[in-house]
Amino acid sequence: MEQNPYLPIKMRLIKNLVETEDRNINTFTLEFLNKQDEENFKYLPGQFAEISAFGHGEAPFGIATSPTEPGILKFSVAKVGCVSNALHLMEEGTMVGVRGPMGNSYPIEDFKGKNVVIIGGGFAFTTLRSLAVYMMDEKHRADYGDITVIYGARNPGLLLYKDELAEWETNPNINLVTTIDKECDGWCQRVGFIPTITEQVAPSSVNSYAVVCGPPVMIKYTLPVLEKLNFPPERIITSLEMRMKCGLGICGRCNIGTEYVCKDGPVFTMAQLKELPSEY
Amino acid sequence: MNNIINDIRETARQLLADGKVDVVIGYEKGSLPLKATPCFVRSAQEVDRLIWDETCENNLASFVANTPGKKAIIAKGCDSRSLVVLIQENQLLRDDVYIIGVSCPGVVNKRKIEAEIGEILEATIAEGTISVKGMEGSKEYSFADVKDATCQTCRYPNPVIEDIHMGVTIEVSQSTPFADVIEMENKPDSERQAYFNQQMSKCIRCYACRNACPMCYCPECFVDCNSPKWLTGGVNRAENLMFQAGRVLHLAGRCVDCGACARACPQDVDIRAMNRKSAKDVLVMYHHEAGISETIKPALNEFSADDPEAFLVKE
Amino acid sequence: MKISKEKFGQSFDALAAEYKTIAPVSDAAGVVNYEAVESFSEVKQNYLNSKLPPKSFFFPQHEKLLSYVKEGKDVTVKNELKVEKTILFGVRPCDAKAFLLLDTVFKNDMFTDPYYFERRDNTVVIGVACNKIAPTCFCSSMGFSPASSAGADIFLIDLGDSYQVEILTEKGKALAAVFPELVELTVEDQTLVDTIKSAQTTSQVDVSTITSKLEKFFDHSYWDTLQEKCIGCNSCTFSCPTCHCFDISEEVRNNKGSRVRTWDGCMAPLFTLHASGHNPRDKKKSRWRQRMMHKFNYFVHNSGDISCVGCGRCIKSCPVNLDIRQVIDGVNKAELVVN
Numbered sequence: 001m002e003q004n005p006y007l008p009i010k011m012r013l014i015k016n017l018v019e020t021e022d023r024n025i026n027t028f029t030l031e032f033l034n035k036q037d038e039e040n041f042k043y044l045p046g047q048f049a050e051i052s053a054f055g056h057g058e059a060p061f062g063i064a065t066s067p068t069e070p071g072i073l074k075f076s077v078a079k080v081g082c083v084s085n086a087l088h089l090m091e092e093g094t095m096v097g098v099r100g101p102m103g104n105s106y107p108i109e110d111f112k113g114k115n116v117v118i119i120g121g122g123f124a125f126t127t128l129r130s131l132a133v134y135m136m137d138e139k140h141r142a143d144y145g146d147i148t149v150i151y152g153a154r155n156p157g158l159l160l161y162k163d164e165l166a167e168w169e170t171n172p173n174i175n176l177v178t179t180i181d182k183e184c185d186g187w188c189q190r191v192g193f194i195p196t197i198t199e200q201v202a203p204s205s206v207n208s209y210a211v212v213c214g215p216p217v218m219i220k221y222t223l224p225v226l227e228k229l230n231f232p233p234e235r236i237i238t239s240l241e242m243r244m245k246c247g248l249g250i251c252g253r254c255n256i257g258t259e260y261v262c263k264d265g266p267v268f269t270m271a272q273l274k275e276l277p278s279e280y
Numbered sequence: 281m282n283n284i285i286n287d288i289r290e291t292a293r294q295l296l297a298d299g300k301v302d303v304v305i306g307y308e309k310g311s312l313p314l315k316a317t318p319c320f321v322r323s324a325q326e327v328d329r330l331i332w333d334e335t336c337e338n339n340l341a342s343f344v345a346n347t348p349g350k351k352a353i354i355a356k357g358c359d360s361r362s363l364v365v366l367i368q369e370n371q372l373l374r375d376d377v378y379i380i381g382v383s384c385p386g387v388v389n390k391r392k393i394e395a396e397i398g399e400i401l402e403a404t405i406a407e408g409t410i411s412v413k414g415m416e417g418s419k420e421y422s423f424a425d426v427k428d429a430t431c432q433t434c435r436y437p438n439p440v441i442e443d444i445h446m447g448v449t450i451e452v453s454q455s456t457p458f459a460d461v462i463e464m465e466n467k468p469d470s471e472r473q474a475y476f477n478q479q480m481s482k483c484i485r486c487y488a489c490r491n492a493c494p495m496c497y498c499p500e501c502f503v504d505c506n507s508p509k510w511l512t513g514g515v516n517r518a519e520n521l522m523f524q525a526g527r528v529l530h531l532a533g534r535c536v537d538c539g540a541c542a543r544a545c546p547q548d549v550d551i552r553a554m555n556r557k558s559a560k561d562v563l564v565m566y567h568h569e570a571g572i573s574e575t576i577k578p579a580l581n582e583f584s585a586d587d588p589e590a591f592l593v594k595e
Numbered sequence: 596m597k598i599s600k601e602k603f604g605q606s607f608d609a610l611a612a613e614y615k616t617i618a619p620v621s622d623a624a625g626v627v628n629y630e631a632v633e634s635f636s637e638v639k640q641n642y643l644n645s646k647l648p649p650k651s652f653f654f655p656q657h658e659k660l661l662s663y664v665k666e667g668k669d670v671t672v673k674n675e676l677k678v679e680k681t682i683l684f685g686v687r688p689c690d691a692k693a694f695l696l697l698d699t700v701f702k703n704d705m706f707t708d709p710y711y712f713e714r715r716d717n718t719v720v721i722g723v724a725c726n727k728i729a730p731t732c733f734c735s736s737m738g739f740s741p742a743s744s745a746g747a748d749i750f751l752i753d754l755g756d757s758y759q760v761e762i763l764t765e766k767g768k769a770l771a772a773v774f775p776e777l778v779e780l781t782v783e784d785q786t787l788v789d790t791i792k793s794a795q796t797t798s799q800v801d802v803s804t805i806t807s808k809l810e811k812f813f814d815h816s817y818w819d820t821l822q823e824k825c826i827g828c829n830s831c832t833f834s835c836p837t838c839h840c841f842d843i844s845e846e847v848r849n850n851k852g853s854r855v856r857t858w859d860g861c862m863a864p865l866f867t868l869h870a871s872g873h874n875p876r877d878k879k880k881s882r883w884r885q886r887m888m889h890k891f892n893y894f895v896h897n898s899g900d901i902s903c904v905g906c907g908r909c910i911k912s913c914p915v916n917l918d919i920r921q922v923i924d925g926v927n928k929a930e931l932v933v934n
Contacts, residue, residue, distance in 0.1 A: 004709045006660045006854075007674055054663050054670050055852050057845040059870070081870030082507050094668040216873075243869050245843045248706040252840030253859070253866050256875075257813075257888070258896040263705060277813045279885075280875050310916040312731070317916035318824040338915060342826065395625050399643065399729050399911075415643070415727065484647070484656065487863075488828035488914050504865050512846045513857030515656045544914035546830040547646075548624070 005248055008052050008097030009037045011073065016092050019076055021157025025123050026088050027064065027076040030096060041098075043067055044105030045130035046239060046267045050247045051075060052097030053086035060244045060262070063101065064126035066133035068140070073098070076126045076160055102247040103266050106131050106211060106237060115145035117203040119222060121152050121194050121214025125160050127239060128213055136173045148203050152179040152194045156187050177201050195221040198229075205230040211237045223270065233270035240266045240280055256280050284382060284447040285332045288354060291380055291444060292327045295352050301378055302349030307336040313403040314390045314410070318343060330354075332446075334405055334423060337387040339540035341494035345371050353377055356384035358430075358538035360439035361571030362494040365534055367441075368571075368578055371497055381442025383450040385423070386431030391548060393419075393426055430539025430552065433460060440572050458560040464553060476554075480517040480524065482547040489551050490527060492544035495534050502526055528554045533562045533579035536571045565590065596777035597757045597784060604635035606773050610682055611635075614719075617652055618684040619645055629683070641753075643729050644687045644906065648836035650697060652683055653714045654858075656833075660710065660843070662853040675853065676710055681718040682770070689734045689906040691722045691746030693836035699898035700839050710856075719770045722747030723758075728796050731907030733920060735795040736802060738901075742792045752791055754784050800923045802891065802901060808926060809892040813884070817929045821922060822883035824915045825862070831909035831919075832860030837890070837902045840866070861885045887922060 015029035028051075032038040043049075045066060052058045059081065065074040077084045090096070106127070116135065120128040128149075135144045149168070153159045159178065168176040179190040179197045190197055194214065203210070210231050212222055219238060226236055242254035242261040249263030257276045259265060268276075292304040308319035308329040316335040320343075321327055332354070340353050341362035355363060360381060366372040388410060394400060397414030404411050410421045431437075435457060437450040456462075464472060487503070490496045502510050503523055511522055528535075537559055541551045562568050565588045568579035598606075610616065611633050620630040621639040629649045632638060659675040686694075694715070701711035725732075725741035734741060744750035748767035751758040759780060762771050780788065832838040842859040845852055859866055862883075867876045876882050894902035903919070910918050 004674060004676065005706050006708075006710070007672065010670065010672070052854075054665055054672075055845065055847050055850075058843065058854070084870070085507075091668065095670045097670075097672065241869065242875070243867050245841070248708070249703050250701060250706065250708055250839075250841075251843070251856075251859070252861065252889075255885075255889070255893065258893045263703065277888075279881065311918040311921055312910070312916060315916050320820065320823050343824070347823070399731070401730055415729065484830075484833050486828050486830040486833045488826070488830045491826040491828040492914050504863075506844075509844075513657055513842060513844050513855055514846070515857070544826070544828070544830075546834060546912035546914075548626070 005099065006246070008050070008058075008099045009033075009041070010095045011037075011098045013090055013092055013094050013096055014072070016088075016090055019160055020123075021155075025076055025078050025158075025160065027074055027160070028087060028090075028096075030073045030075070030098065032071060032073075038071065041073075041101060043101035044108060045134045046106035046127050047101040047103050048127075048247075048266065049073065049075075049098050049100030049102060050244075051083065051087070052099075053083050053090065054095075054097060056086035057083045058097070058099070058245075059083035060102070060247060062127040062130075062239070062266075064129050066130045066137065068134055068137040076123060078123050099247060103262055104264070106239075106267055107209075108134065111135070111209055112143045113145065113207075115204065115206075115208040116147050117208055117210045118147070118149045118151075119194060119198060119210060119212045119214070120150070121218040122154070122158065123160060124213040124215065124239075125151055128211065129161055129164070131211065132168075132174065136171070141173055145207065146175060147173065148175045148177070148201070150177045150179070150194065150198055150201055150203075152181070152192075152197065154181045155184055156180055193221070194218050195225050198222055198225045202229060205232075205235075209235045209237060213239050233274060236270040237267060238270065238273070240268060242266075242280065285330065287446045288332055288380060288382070289327045289330050291446070292321060292330060292352065293324045295378060296321070296327070297324045300350070301352040303347060304330070304352045304354070304380075305340050305343055305347060306330045306354040306380075307332065307338070307340075310335070313400040314388055314393070314405075314412070320347065332382060334385065334388045334410075335390075337428070337540075337543050339492065339494055339538045341366060342492060342540070344377055344494075345497060351377055352380055354380050354382060355439050355442065356382055356538075357434065357436040357438050357440065358384070358536055358540075359494075360441050361436060361536035362538060364441050364571035364574055365495060365536060365578070366497075367574060368581075369534075374574075379439065379442045379444075381439030381445045383438045383445075383447060384431070384434075385437065385450060386427040386434065387543075388423065389426050389428040393421065428539060428543065430537060430542065433457070433537075433556075436572065441574060458556065458563075460553075461556050461560045464557065475550075476521065477517050479550045479553070480520040482549050483515070483517075483520040483524065483545075484547055485515050485520060485523065486546065488544040488546060489524075489541035489549075492540040493527075493531075494538075494540070495531055495536075496527070502530075524549075524551065524554060528558050531555060532558045533566070533568060534570050535559055561591075597754060597759045597780055598774055598777055599757045601756075602775050603758055606775070607635040607638075607684070608633075609773055610770065613680070615679040615681045616684065617649070617681060629685075638685065641726070642685075643727055644689070644725075644908075646908075647834060648693065648906070648908065649683060649686055649690050650693065650836050650839075652681065652718065653694070653697065653711050654701075654839060654841075656858045657855060658710065658857075659853045659855050662851070665850040665852075676713060678713045678717050681714070682721065683718050684721045684723075686720050686722045686747065687725055687906075688722060688739060688741060688743040688745070688747075689732075689904040690836045691720060692734075692737075692739055692743065692904045693746070693906075694720065695746045696837050696894075696898065696900060696902055696904070697839055699900075703897075719748045719766050720746065721767075721770075722750045724750070724752045724791050725794075726753055726791060728794060729907060730798060731910045732796045733798045733800055733905035733907060735905070736798075736800045737903060737905040739904075740792075741794050741796065752788055754780075754787055757784070759784065759788055796905065798907075798920065800905075800920045801927055802903075802923060805891045805923060805926055806895045806901070808931070809888055811931060812926065812929075813888070815929060815932070817925060818880045818884045821925060822879045822917070825879055825883060825917050826915055827862050827864070827879055827882070828914065829858075829860035829862050830912040830914065831917075832862055832886075833858055834908040834912045836904060836906055836908070861889070887926070891923075891926075
């Protein structure tokens with residue numbers, strides 16, 4: 001019999017880190033218990049996993065680590081529901097369940113030889129981090145052209161991965177632009193909403209892909225900017241969220257038209273989304 | 281009955297033509313014999329869709345809050361009592377609804393007929409006689425013999441609140457109220473338990489009862505709440521009883537005994553039995569019946585220091 | 596070829612000792628449902644169809660997927676998949692056809708659902724043709740008929756005191772090894788078989804163009820009013836032999852718990868509600884549209900067939916008489932407004 005896709009593997013929570021100043025988002029670092037589990041969990045940037053907090057339930061979260069970071073998986077999770085609340089309160093060393101990897105990934109093969117513009121807002125930066133780290137890895141960096149990251153949050157305290165961002169500031173492999181919604185003391189980067197900043201930065205659409213993740217309103221106003229910059233819909237990529245249960249394209253709740261976000265997504269091009277009902 | 285429908289249609293036509301309401305919520309002929317279906321009439325040209333007979337079994341009050349615009353509703357006695365409760369609980373403004381009251385002779389229990397003669401192929405109702413052709417045979421029924429259980433014990437066939445009344449009023453039968461509850465109370469525990477075990481084991485938790493109930497308007501029902509989780513997804517008689525008993529408690533002093541829950545139940549669970557017991561207790565202990573008057577305060581809205589507390593468990 | 600009911604009953608009883616055997620049974624009120632039986636004498640004869648569909652034997656309304664025990668920071672997880680060799684007797688053509696549709700759901704291009712398929716693979720389905728057709732049946736419109744054998748391993752036609760027997764699959768053949776020798780049909784038998792095989796449902800709908808019509812129907816105003824009377828319960832989806840949506844939840848007591856799956860349905864607003872509060876199908880309108888689009892369009896794209904078998908159960912169980920045949924007619928008649 002094939003492997004039972006409902007049975008999670010066990011992983012150890014080795015770090016439960018408060019990620020944002022509002023203490024609403026924590027980053028969980030999970031450690032594989034053995035080589036075999038890690039071997040079986042071959043993933044790419046953009047995929048997600050179902051995490052079990054035993055006693056509370058299971059929920060899907062995007063994988064924030066890159067496959068180039070061995071031995072662990074990281075997830076940055078906002079405290080909104082039953083499972084995420086349980087995870088936030090979880091002691092380090094506790095065993096959690098993990099099913100995955102699930103869903104498709106960002107089209108990293110198509111990105112080869114192209115410039116990639118990553119645009120993220122708020123806590124939707126997790127799988128974008130995975131993508132950036134993957135492309136910046138020394139084994140992969142030569143495969144891609146310019147990597148531009150435009151990342152914004154309401155205030156500096158809400159930016160994820162602050163230490164890493166600081167490192168990216170000076171890293172010649174990546175062009176990082178960070179922004180916050182409103183001016184505040186001590187902030188010396190840009191100020192303004194993502195769509196405005198994207199317009200200012202005006203990344204070239206020539207030989208480029210754009211990957212956009214964030215709150216619906218951010219996506220709504222960023223798309224016209226990208227269109228103006230001549231990014232065709234086939235080269236604008238986004239990742240969708242849906243209420244999911246099985247993660248296997250069976251339980252029936254995460255479909256948009258004929259597509260199951262859990263199995264056929266979560267990554268779609270704008271060209272694909274235009275063909276689907278606007279029900280997400 | 282036929283005169284009543286002409287009056288209903290004429291009233292609906294006038295209301296729509298004069299722009300007094302945007303929609304009339306009533307009944308039209310259903311796709312199955314002996315089954316009417318709710319309909320929403322929005323133009324004077326459409327009023328002939330409306331019907332009124334012994335097959336109009338749904339409680340239309342459950343549609344009122346979610347139907348946008350000014351509306352008129354065709355209300356039987358029980359439907360009107362539901363409207364009173366909704367108004368008292370601030371779910372509905374009296375001025376937002378025009379009530380076309382109809383005295384109700386009761387609705388037909390289709391299932392009783394089907395149990396005898398199989399699925400119904402054709403049926404006609406005339407002068408208190410229902411002639412039915414079923415898959416297993418044909419039969420004529422006197423309406424009194426196949427009246428829904430709720431209607432057999434109904435003490436409020438006439439609307440308690442209305443803007444216009446259609447037809448004559450109906451005399452209320454003077455039988456002992458809650459005779460069925462008293463009978464159940466007098467049964468030994470084991471027999472009662474066996475009865476409810478058997479009933480609850482039929483429930484498939486489709487929540488048709490809850491959704492058909494005008495009083496079940498909570499945006500999040502306790503059964504759907506996941507923190508805290510009051511119920512598991514288990515479909516067995518214990519969990520089902522928790523659901524049904526929870527509903528009874530939430531409906532205490534509010535249930536108008538329209539029977540919409542029981543008629544909606546695809547599994548024919550006796551949902552009313554527990555609600556009736558609660559209605560009787562509220563009447564006996566607090567002298568209150570839900571929805572019989574706009575001015576009498578609901579039982580749970582009024583406190584008096586000498587309220588009976590017989591149901592409290594004391595150390 | 597046929598077998599007398601007496602002899603069939605003896606074989607049935609012998610098999611029932613070896614297999615878990617499920618068959619239609621009538622309760623005191625005359626309601627027929629599939630239940631475990633030990634003897635052919637318990638099996639309801641001459642039934643129309645079961646009140647609830649037999650899908651629950653492959654896809655129970657409530658089932659444990661796994662259980663676990665937490666000890667300190669550690670946890671031990673146990674697979675709860677348990678399967679018995681089963682015979683499912685007396686399945687009507689609509690429900691047998693529904694199994695074929697469910698098969699395409701529980702196995703997709705990437706995953707196979709072991710809970711469903713372990714049961715499915717270990718169950719022999721014995722179908723029985725319909726001798727009686729209810730006024731709400733419309734299988735003849737859905738590409739098969741009250742005497743179609745698709746989905747059955749063994750297919751029977753009730754000839755009164757005997758069954759005509761067709762063995763359709765290897766699973767069926769293995770089981771039929773216990774039957775005594777079959778005998779030839781008489782001329783009268785053959786006439787009866789022909790009558791049953793040529794019977795059609797009296798109720799018909801036209802689904803010939805619905806899939807293509809729905810392609811451009813998502814934003815049609817038809818959905819605005821069609822569902823007004825729907826009360827949003829799940830009696831249609833739970834009584835549907837092809838509806839398969841489910842929820843997964845946790846049942847916990849102290850340090851022990853299990854993960855269970857339970858039937859769910861697209862009519863409930865919570866079905867698609869995100870933890871954030873956002874709900875992509877927040878209106879009855881979008882939920883009814885999903886039900887129709889899924890059955891008559893999306894499913895065709897993903898599985899090659901319409902996901903309705905015309906059993907009529909949803910029509911009979913709907914508290915407000917929202918009749919799917921009328922909804923289909925409504926789609927057929929609605930004018931397409933090209934934007």
